[in-house]
Amino acid sequence: xxxxxxxxxxxxxxRERRAARKASxxxxxxxxxxxxxxxxxxxxxxxxxxxxxxxxxFEHDELSSLLLxxxxxxxxxxxxxxxxxxxxxxxxxxAAEAVALIEPRRHPGTYSRGYSGxxxxxxxxxxxxxxxxxxxxxxGPELQTPIDSGQAxxxxxxxxxxxxxxxxxxxxxxxxxxxxxxDGDAVLLHVSNRQKVSGLILGSLVxxxxxxxxxxxxxxxxxxxxxxxxxESSLSEHLRHxxxxxxxxxxxxxIRPW
Numbered sequence: 083x084x085x086x087x088x089x090x091x092x093x094x095x096x097r098e099r100r101a102a103r104k105a106s107x108x109x110x111x112x113x114x115x116x117x118x119x120x121x122x123x124x125x126x127x128x129x130x131x132x133x134x135x136x137x138x139x140f141e142h143d144e145l146s147s148l149l150l151x152x153x154x155x156x157x158x159x160x161x162x163x164x165x166x167x168x169x170x171x172x173x174x175x176x177a178a179e180a181v182a183l184i185e186p187r188r189h190p191g192t193y194s195r196g197y198s199g200x201x202x203x204x205x206x207x208x209x210x211x212x213x214x215x216x217x218x219x220x221x222g223p224e225l226q227t228p229i230d231s232g233q234a235x236x237x238x239x240x241x242x243x244x245x246x247x248x249x250x251x252x253x254x255x256x257x258x259x260x261x262x263x264x265d266g267d268a269v270l271l272h273v274s275n276r277q278k279v280s281g282l283i284l285g286s287l288v289x290x291x292x293x294x295x296x297x298x299x300x301x302x303x304x305x306x307x308x309x310x311x312x313x314e315s316s317l318s319e320h321l322r323h324x325x326x327x328x329x330x331x332x333x334x335x336x337i338r339p340w
Contacts (some may be wrong), residue, residue: 164177183232231245
């Protein structure tokens with residue numbers, strides 16, 4: 083008798099019915115495998131798109147914030163911003179709290195032990211002391227050391243640190259170079275009017291500081307209007323290269339507004 087759920091031709095043998103059921107199960111497994119493969123491919127494409135869009139969005143936000151700062155520098159100069167008295171024609175672009183000032187400081191040294199030498203018997207009751215050396219002091223290394231904490235302000239002509247105990251200024255017209263610490267959490271600012279190099283511990287804000295510093299130096303050399311036009315052009319070009327949604331995706335493209 084034929085199973086109503088699995089219709090077979092009349093007169094088919096049990097071997098034929100078993101073969102048909104086996105073929106049906108194989109087709110179902112193949113269909114399930116292809117569906118799983120399709121979903122995995124879609125998931126991979128969605129993840130790749132999400133990663134690309136996140137990077138694109140980060141660059142979009144960075145360009146937008148730099149453009150906003152440059153446009154602000156056109157309108158607002160002088161006065162006081164972030165608690166810093168600005169000079170004529172100077173604008174404040176960026177500020178950060180809880181920043182540490184670092185400068186070279188000599189760390190504690192160590193003493194090396196001396197050598198007492200040997201005592202040699204020359205005659206009865208007579209001994210001669212040979213060799214020996216006194217201990218000596220070895221100075222400690224000079225290392226970049228946090229010496230104060232406070233606020234860092236970046237303007238169109240200088241970097242200013244306002245701490246609880248100290249104040250420092252790095253002027254762009256004296257700036258010779260910028261280095262990032264090996265661990266990436268601090269910047270060292272080389273200036274011609276200071277023999278020893280000093281800098282700031284900024285932690286995760288180092289990339290933002292470097293971006294705004296580059297913009298500030300460009301403004302000091304070329305003017306805020308020129309830099310704003312260049313940033314606006316860069317932002318327009320960036321918008322044209324927005325990642326495309328993967329085919330068949332139900333994801334949405336939403337750019338965070340500025």
